[in-house]
Structure formats: structure tokens, C-alpha cells
Amino acid sequence: MNRFEKLATGGVSAAIAAVLFVWGVGAGAAEDRVKVDDNSFKCISEMTKVRHFYVDNLSGKLAETVAVATAGKGDYPEGSVVQLMPNEVMIKQNKGFNPATRDWEFFWIDVDKNGAKIFTRGFAEVNNRLNLNCFTCHVKAEPQYDFICETGHGCDPIPVTKAMFGALQRTDPRCKGSDVVTAEDQESLRQLGEVVKALTGQK
Numbered sequence: 166m167n168r169f170e171k172l173a174t175g176g177v178s179a180a181i182a183a184v185l186f187v188w189g190v191g192a193g194a195a196e197d198r199v200k201v202d203d204n205s206f207k208c209i210s211e212m213t214k215v216r217h218f219y220v221d222n223l224s225g226k227l228a229e230t231v232a233v234a235t236a237g238k239g240d241y242p243e244g245s246v247v248q249l250m251p252n253e254v255m256i257k258q259n260k261g262f263n264p265a266t267r268d269w270e271f272f273w274i275d276v277d278k279n280g281a282k283i284f285t286r287g288f289a290e291v292n293n294r295l296n297l298n299c300f301t302c303h304v305k306a307e308p309q310y311d312f313i314c315e316t317g318h319g320c321d322p323i324p325v326t327k328a329m330f331g332a333l334q335r336t337d338p339r340c341k342g343s344d345v346v347t348a349e350d351q352e353s354l355r356q357l358g359e360v361v362k363a364l365t366g367q368k
């Protein structure tokens with residue numbers, strides 16, 4: 166082995182050691198994360214309703230989550246699940262996981278009568294079905310609201326009325342009885358369809 170080869174193999178094993186080290190650290194971080202998969206989600210109306218949205222907690226801290234949601238300000242504990250619509254979800258990861266999003270992970274999930282499938286998940290890069298970025302809107306909530314927009318928290322308003330998201334909640338296909346749709350909800354969903362069409366330019 167000449168000097169060059171020796172150096173090269175030394176370099177390779179150093180690189181392997183570095184990879185293994187990073188891998189080890191990465192594996193540790195993965196265990197520190199709130200585990201979320203397709204089975205973490207449930208029929209929205211089986212979650213706990215606070216005002217007009219729903220909360221849950223995947224880390225056994227439901228009482229703390231409900232307390233923050235009810236107070237309407239403060240930091241949500243890890244494991245918190247917040248939903249207004251059946252297919253858009255915010256879940257609080259462990260502290261320090263993603264400081265830019267205050268550890269919120271954003272999800273767009275597909276739902277049908279058999280359950281949920283994660284379509285996209287992540288932090289600042291996740292968009293909703295109108296191709297609008299979750300983070301860009303939610304980061305505008307004033308700091309005491311921990312990314313929760315509601316109304317008057319500093320976020321730009323969305324063209325979805327209470328009647329519309331109420332109708333979406335009542336017709337979540339995962340929930341029992343969701344196939345019975347009132348005329349009022351049907352009308353709200355029709356109007357929402359018009360809004361979506363106008364925004365996406367679809368005919």
C-alpha cells in the first residue's frame with residue numbers, strides 16, 4: 166500500500182466512522198420524536214372540541230392541550246394535535262425539534278371511510294391542497310398564540326366561513342353517520358367548492 170492508498174483508506178474509514186456517528190445521533194433523534202403514522206389520526210368529531218376546532222394529544226397530555234386551547238394562548242405541549250378541517254393537521258413535536266415552526270409539524274392527510282393516509286408532512290415546506298404554504302400563514306400568529314390563527318391573531322384570513330368548516334367537520338367520511346348531510350351543510354359545501362374553484366382557476 167503506498168502512501169496515497171493508505172491515506173485514501175484512512176479517509177474512507179474516517180468517513181464511515183463519521184456516517185455511523187451521524188447515523189447514531191440521527192437514530193437517537195428519531196426516538197425523541199412524537200411518532201405519527203396513518204393510524205395516529207381519527208374521526209375529527211371524536212377529538213375534543215374547543216370553540217370551533219378540535220384537539221387531541223398523542224403523548225398522553227390531553228388535559229394540558231385542552232387547557233392551552235381553552236385559554237386561547239400559551240405553548241401547546243408535545244403530542245398536541247390540532248385540527249379545523251378533516252385533512253389539515255398540526256402536531257406538536259418534541260421541544261427543539263424544529264425551532265422555526267415552534268416544533269409544529271404540518272400534515273395534509275387524505276381521509277376516506279377507512280381512515281387516513283398521510284399525503285405530505287413536514288415543517289416549513291408543507292402546502293395545503295390549494296398549494297398554499299401552511300407555515301407562511303401560521304407563522305403570522307402573534308407569539309402568545311403559538312401558531313394558532315383563529316381570528317384576530319395576526320394571520321391573513323382564509324375564505325372559509327364557520328358554516329363551511331362546520332360542514333366539513335360534520336361530513337368527515339371517517340365518522341359514523343357522516344353520510345347523512347343536511348341541506349344547510351350541502352349548501353355550505355357547494356359554496357366552498359365555488360371558492361376552491363375560483364382560487365385554483367378550475368372550471
Ligand code: HEC
Nearest residue numbers: 247248249253254272292293297298299302313314315323
Ligand atoms: C392562507 C393561509 C393559510 C394556509 C395556507 C393554511 N392555514 Fe391553517 N389556518 C389559517 C387561518 C386564518 C385559520 C383560522 C381559521 C378560523 O378559525 O376562522 C387556520 C386554522 C387552522 C387550524 C386550526 C387552528 C388555528 O390555527 O386556528 C389548523 C390546525 C390549521 N389551520 C392547519 C393548517 C395546515 C396543516 C395547513 C397546511 C396543510 C394550513 N393550516 C394552511 C390560515 C392558513
